[in-house]
Amino acid sequence: MEKETVRIENFSDAVFAIAITLLVLDLHVPSSEIIKNGSDLWNYLKEDWASFLAFTLSFFSIFIMWVNHHKIFKQIYTRNTAIMFSNGLILFLASAVSYPTALLARFFDGEASSTVVAIYTGIFVLINLSYNLLWFLASHNRKHLRPEITDLAIRKIRNNYLYGFPTYLIAFGISFEFPKIALLISMLLWIYWAISSGKIDISKS
Amino acid sequence: MEKETVRIENFSDAVFAIAITLLVLDLHVPSSEIIKNGSDLWNYLKEDWASFLAFTLSFFSIFIMWVNHHKIFKQIYTRNTAIMFSNGLILFLASAVSYPTALLARFFDGEASSTVVAIYTGIFVLINLSYNLLWFLASHNRKHLRPEITDLAIRKIRNNYLYGFPTYLIAFGISFEFPKIALLISMLLWIYWAISSGKIDISKS
Amino acid sequence: MEKETVRIENFSDAVFAIAITLLVLDLHVPSSEIIKNGSDLWNYLKEDWASFLAFTLSFFSIFIMWVNHHKIFKQIYTRNTAIMFSNGLILFLASAVSYPTALLARFFDGEASSTVVAIYTGIFVLINLSYNLLWFLASHNRKHLRPEITDLAIRKIRNNYLYGFPTYLIAFGISFEFPKIALLISMLLWIYWAISSGKIDISKS
Amino acid sequence: MEKETVRIENFSDAVFAIAITLLVLDLHVPSSEIIKNGSDLWNYLKEDWASFLAFTLSFFSIFIMWVNHHKIFKQIYTRNTAIMFSNGLILFLASAVSYPTALLARFFDGEASSTVVAIYTGIFVLINLSYNLLWFLASHNRKHLRPEITDLAIRKIRNNYLYGFPTYLIAFGISFEFPKIALLISMLLWIYWAISSGKIDISKS
Numbered sequence: 001m002e003k004e005t006v007r008i009e010n011f012s013d014a015v016f017a018i019a020i021t022l023l024v025l026d027l028h029v030p031s032s033e034i035i036k037n038g039s040d041l042w043n044y045l046k047e048d049w050a051s052f053l054a055f056t057l058s059f060f061s062i063f064i065m066w067v068n069h070h071k072i073f074k075q076i077y078t079r080n081t082a083i084m085f086s087n088g089l090i091l092f093l094a095s096a097v098s099y100p101t102a103l104l105a106r107f108f109d110g111e112a113s114s115t116v117v118a119i120y121t122g123i124f125v126l127i128n129l130s131y132n133l134l135w136f137l138a139s140h141n142r143k144h145l146r147p148e149i150t151d152l153a154i155r156k157i158r159n160n161y162l163y164g165f166p167t168y169l170i171a172f173g174i175s176f177e178f179p180k181i182a183l184l185i186s187m188l189l190w191i192y193w194a195i196s197s198g199k200i201d202i203s204k205s
Numbered sequence: 206m207e208k209e210t211v212r213i214e215n216f217s218d219a220v221f222a223i224a225i226t227l228l229v230l231d232l233h234v235p236s237s238e239i240i241k242n243g244s245d246l247w248n249y250l251k252e253d254w255a256s257f258l259a260f261t262l263s264f265f266s267i268f269i270m271w272v273n274h275h276k277i278f279k280q281i282y283t284r285n286t287a288i289m290f291s292n293g294l295i296l297f298l299a300s301a302v303s304y305p306t307a308l309l310a311r312f313f314d315g316e317a318s319s320t321v322v323a324i325y326t327g328i329f330v331l332i333n334l335s336y337n338l339l340w341f342l343a344s345h346n347r348k349h350l351r352p353e354i355t356d357l358a359i360r361k362i363r364n365n366y367l368y369g370f371p372t373y374l375i376a377f378g379i380s381f382e383f384p385k386i387a388l389l390i391s392m393l394l395w396i397y398w399a400i401s402s403g404k405i406d407i408s409k410s
Numbered sequence: 411m412e413k414e415t416v417r418i419e420n421f422s423d424a425v426f427a428i429a430i431t432l433l434v435l436d437l438h439v440p441s442s443e444i445i446k447n448g449s450d451l452w453n454y455l456k457e458d459w460a461s462f463l464a465f466t467l468s469f470f471s472i473f474i475m476w477v478n479h480h481k482i483f484k485q486i487y488t489r490n491t492a493i494m495f496s497n498g499l500i501l502f503l504a505s506a507v508s509y510p511t512a513l514l515a516r517f518f519d520g521e522a523s524s525t526v527v528a529i530y531t532g533i534f535v536l537i538n539l540s541y542n543l544l545w546f547l548a549s550h551n552r553k554h555l556r557p558e559i560t561d562l563a564i565r566k567i568r569n570n571y572l573y574g575f576p577t578y579l580i581a582f583g584i585s586f587e588f589p590k591i592a593l594l595i596s597m598l599l600w601i602y603w604a605i606s607s608g609k610i611d612i613s614k615s
Numbered sequence: 616m617e618k619e620t621v622r623i624e625n626f627s628d629a630v631f632a633i634a635i636t637l638l639v640l641d642l643h644v645p646s647s648e649i650i651k652n653g654s655d656l657w658n659y660l661k662e663d664w665a666s667f668l669a670f671t672l673s674f675f676s677i678f679i680m681w682v683n684h685h686k687i688f689k690q691i692y693t694r695n696t697a698i699m700f701s702n703g704l705i706l707f708l709a710s711a712v713s714y715p716t717a718l719l720a721r722f723f724d725g726e727a728s729s730t731v732v733a734i735y736t737g738i739f740v741l742i743n744l745s746y747n748l749l750w751f752l753a754s755h756n757r758k759h760l761r762p763e764i765t766d767l768a769i770r771k772i773r774n775n776y777l778y779g780f781p782t783y784l785i786a787f788g789i790s791f792e793f794p795k796i797a798l799l800i801s802m803l804l805w806i807y808w809a810i811s812s813g814k815i816d817i818s819k820s
Contacts, residue, residue, distance in 0.1 A: 007218065007275055013622065014222030014424075017629030021637065021710045022226065026234075029641075029717040038730030041722065059710070063703045070622055081399060088268045095226045095264070102234040107246065115243035194696060212423065212480055219427030219629075227431065231439075286604060293473045300431045300469070307439040312451065320448030417628065417685055424632030432636065436644075491809060498678045505636045505674070512644040517656065525653035 003077050008087060012073075015091045016066040019098065023058050026102045027051055054105040057187065058097055064193045065094055065127065072135060072157065078144045086134045093127045108179070117179035121172040121186060128168045132161045160196050164189070208282050213292060217278075220296045221271040224303060228263050231307045232256055259310040262392065263302055269398045270299055270332065277340060277362065283349045291339045298332045313384070322384035326377040326391060333373045337366045365401050369394070413487050418497060422483075425501045426476040429508060433468050436512045437461055464515040467597065468507055474603045475504055475537065482545060482567065488554045496544045503537045518589070527589035531582040531596060538578045542571045570606050574599070618692050623702060627688075630706045631681040634713060638673050641717045642666055669720040672802065673712055679808045680709055680742065687750060687772065693759045701749045708742045723794070732794035736787040736801060743783045747776045775811050779804070 028051070030044045045052075069090065076083070100120040107116045138144050139154050167189060175182035233256070235249045250257075274295065281288070305325040312321045343349050344359050372394060380387035438461070440454045455462075479500065486493070510530040517526045548554050549564050577599060585592035643666070645659045660667075684705065691698070715735040722731045753759050754769050782804060790797035 007214065009622065010215065010625065011218045011222055011271060011275075013626045014219050014629050015226055017626055018223055018226040018428075018633055019229075020706070021630055021633040022229070024634075024637070024710050024713050025230070025640070027714045029714070029721055032721055032725070035722065035727060037726035038728075041718070041727045041730050055711075056707075059707050060703065063706070066626060067699060070626075084272060085399060088265065091225070091268070092261075092264050095229050096232075096260075098229050099232045099234070103246070106234055106237055107240065110237070111242035112240060112246045113243075115246050194700060212419065215420065216423045216427055216476060216480075219424050220431055223428055223431035223633075224434075227434070230435070289477060290604060293470065296430070296473070297466075297469050300434050301437075301465075303434050304437045304439070308451070311439055311442055312445065315442070316447035317445060317451045318448075320451050417624065420625065421628045421632055421681060421685075424629050425636055428633055428636040429639075432639070435640070494682060495809060498675065501635070501678070502671075502674050505639050506642075506670075508639050509642045509644075513656075516644055516647055517650065520647070521652035522650060522656045523653075525656050 005073055005076055005079050008079060008084070009070075009073050012069055012087060012091060013066070016062060016069065016094055019095045020059055020062040020066070022098055023055050023062075023101060026098065026105055027055055050108040051105040054101045054108065057104075057183070058101040060190055061124070061186070062094055062097055064190060065090070068131065068193065072131070072138070075146050075149055075153075075157070076138045076144055077146050080144070082137045083134065083144065086130065086137050089130045090127070090134060093123060093130055097123060097127075108183075114176050114179045117175040117182050118172060121168065121175050121182050124186065125165075125168045125172050128161065128164045132158075132165065135161055164192075167192075210278055210281055210284050213284060213289070214275075214278050217274055217292060217296060218271070221267060221274065221299055224300045225264055225267040225271070227303055228260050228267075228306060231303065231310055232260055255313040256310040259306045259313065262309075262388070263306040265395055266329070266391070267299055267302055269395060270295075273336065273398065277336070277343070280351050280354055280358075280362070281343045281349055282351050285349070287342045288339065288349065291335065291342050294335045295332070295339060298328060298335055302328060302332075313388075319381050319384045322380040322387050323377060326373065326380050326387050329391065330370075330373045330377050333366065333369045337363075337370065340366055369397070372397075415483055415486055415489050418489060418494070419480075419483050422479055422497060422501060423476070426472060426479065426504055429505045430469055430472040430476070433465050433472075433508055433511060436508065436515055437465055460518040461515040464511045464518065467514075467593070468511040470600055471534070471596070472504055472507055474600060475500075478541065478603065482541070482548070485556050485559055485563075485567070486548045486554055487556050490554070492547045493544065493554065496540065496547050499540045500537070500544060503533060503540055507533060507537075518593075524586050524589045527585040527592050528582060531578065531585050531592050534596065535575075535578045535582050538571065538574045542568075542575065545571055574602075577602075620688055620691055620694050623694060623699070624685075624688050627684055627702060627706060628681070631677060631684065631709055634710045635674055635677040635681070637713055638670050638677075638716060641713065641720055642670055665723040666720040669716045669723065672719075672798070673716040675805055676739070676801070677709055677712055679805060680705075683746065683808065687746070687753070690761050690764055690768075690772070691753045691759055692761050695752075695759070697752045698749065698759065701745065701752050704745045705742070705749060708738060708745055712738060712742075723798075729791050729794045732790040732797050733787060736783065736790050736797050739801065740780075740783045740787050743776065743779045747773075747780065750776055779807075782807075 028048075030041070035041050035044060100116070100123050103116045104120045107113065135158055139158065142149075142154075145154070167185065171182045171185040171189075174185075233253075235246070240246050240249060305321070305328050308321045309325045312318065340363055344363065347354075347359075350359070372390065376387045376390040376394075379390075438458075440451070445451050445454060510526070510533050513526045514530045517523065545568055549568065552559075552564075555564070577595065581592045581595040581599075584595075643663075645656070650656050650659060715731070715738050718731045719735045722728065750773055754773065757764075757769075760769070782800065786797045786800040786804075789800075
């Protein structure tokens with residue numbers, strides 16, 4: 001069976017690559033009117049810490065989305081319209097991440113903090129749902145998958161994304177009260193995805 | 206016969222991917238001077254609904270353009286200068302979509318509503334024409350096409366784009382009087398293209 | 411002999427694709443404070459004609475650069491450091507085109523007209539030189555070229571770029587006195603490149 | 616042994632290509648209110664020389680990063696999570712380069728000069744470290760490398776990046792006192808990398 005998803009993967013790679021690289025446009029260079037010397041600049045950069053945090057957080061979040069996309073599509077050999085459009089939904093959300101990131105950068109350090117963290121964690125709830133949807137559509141009758149894949153591997157991938165859902169939901173839920181903890185959970189989820197992405201690899205052999 | 210259009214497809218994929226991802230730059234982050242707390246931010250986002258609508262509409266429009274480009278180029282094996290430049294025209298229009306989108310985002314909710322919807326639907330009339338042109342140039346003497354393609358499949362693809370033309374023209378025409386309905390037609394055309402893109406697939410076998 | 415320039419071509423394609431798509435960012439959306447209704451918008455768009463001209467001119471200029479890059483690299487099979495960096499120079503200039511384009515868009519219709527046309531045509535003189543350099547470095551001892559290429563084809567490609575040089579230089583020279591004619595020559599050169607790009611194709615067989 | 620890093624290379628190529636092309640967005644077009652004629656424009660461009668220097672310096676720095684990435688990944692055949700994420704770190708830094716570049720463009724010619732050169736050379740210290748890390752992770756037990764690679768070639772690549780480290784550190788260190796010399800060292804390092812990138816090539820055969 002020939003793999004017919006190459007051009008989808010290339011297109012998706014490009015969208016992830018652009019989305020991840022555009023994030024830097026939200027780091028603003030201060031006007032030369034307010035920066036007179038080196039210590040003004042250091043102060044500006046220190047006060048702007050939320051921008052650098054948001055940039056870093058979103059960069060690695062999209063990077064992990066791409067790693068996971070990569071892993072899922074290694075198992076998908078053929079496509080139909082539903083797979084095509086659920087992949088489109090993932091790309092839509094990936095390209096949209098930069099907007100909540102910019103909101104987070106500007107308002108995390110202030111009164112609107114819980115609102116921007118709720119929006120930020122909220123988009124990752126949607127992203128998790130869209131990965132669950134893609135894997136469900138690709139795997140529910142096996143005919144779109146790599147022929148050699150085992151039932152165990154299919155279930156492992158499914159569970160991997162299913163277990164992410166309540167965690168993102170919790171981060172979203174507590175963001176209204178404890179925005180800093182909610183953001184911390186999002187960061188810890190990186191480690192979960194980094195390790196679990198390794199686990200999928202092992203399950204293939 | 207070797208397929209010699211690989212680098213054209215890669216370049217086109219990249220242009221579509223960038224055009225689709227740049228759309229997010231039209232979502233503006235409000236200044237911290239007008240946003241004092243969370244409810245200010247929610248109100249800002251609610252009033253800015255036209256931006257989110259325009260972003261979503263254009264994202265999936267370009268995504269469908271890419272899906273269709275993908276389908277057409279699966280059938281094209283060799284190229285000449287005319288095919289190269291009619292593809293260039295498609296890419297020109299795809300990369301330009303972000304401008305009418307930004308106009309729509311800013312002026313849909315106001316006096317200039319019918320003007321921006323006319324410009325927005327107008328560019329999709331041109332896009333439809335450019336796809337018709339590409340398919341005409343590629344298919345009119347068959348020598349550029351995949352050797353196994355049937356006459357039926359060639360006609361199906363041709364009709365698919367031909368039938369789109371009057372619909373886009375109607376959306377354009379009524380946009381001067383009923384901009385909201387014109388935009389609704391553009392959204393309904395997504396469903397048409399999503400389903401018809403499936404139909405082309407079937408006709409190959 | 412294996413073609414070892416695939417990743418260079420992919421990277422170059424991506425740079426051309428991004429440079430061509432970023433041009434749209436120079437089309438500015440007017441503020442909603444100065445646009446009260448549809449006719450205000452039409453007037454704004456009409457007065458901004460130089461932006462649309464500059465966008466179109468630069469889009470097809472970069473597109474033709476890519477077509478030519480494509481043609482040249484079809485003949486290059488191996489690379490050395492000099493080829494790598496002369497290709498880097500082409501990409502540098504391609505990515506820089508958007509700046510003279512933005513200058514042209516803003517100042518073509520005014521006092522600084524001849525200055526911006528000189529800068530704009532000047533960058534294309536440099537681009538032509540960089541293509542001449544790339545082809546010289548790749549072809550001067552044949553060992554980097556596709557083994558089947560004929561001497562005639564090598565000379566045809568060389569002459570194609572050599573003849574472009576005086577024309578671009580003339581456009582640059584007269585831009586100080588007759589900026590509109592200089593820009594017209596740049597547009598006519600598209601047709602020259604479009605046709606001559608076809609000629610290279612023929613010379614291969 | 617099959618090379619399984621193709622999609623990583625494609626994704627990395629795209630990130631480098633976007634990062635390198637976005638640099639042009641830091642070249643600002645002056646407002647038409649302050650530019651009345653051609654000589655105003657020439658004066659503006661002359662005063663803005665630091666922007667053009669920063670653009671050129673960063674373009675070729677990222678280009679050389681890509682050339683080196685290319686060379687390293689020609690030797691890497693399989694990947695694990697650590698390689699994946701150390702590559703992610705390189706891409707993170709590559710996409711971030713545009714921010715110190717924009718700072719350099721705006722403040723190099725003024726009081727904050729040594730601060731922005733320290734930030735600018737500082738990011739290249741981090742980039743050098745991330746390349747050393749990637750090569751360490753890929754080469755320390757050889758199983759991820761191209762089977763035919765010799766011990767000599769592995770050591771040559773390692774030394775190549777190790778020797779870069781003190782040089783970047785010196786540039787960083789003296790930037791606080793002599794920012795112009797520090798920047799000059801960064802430019803001279805281009806030549807070092809350009810030549811040494813050729814040396815890796817030779818060591819393979």
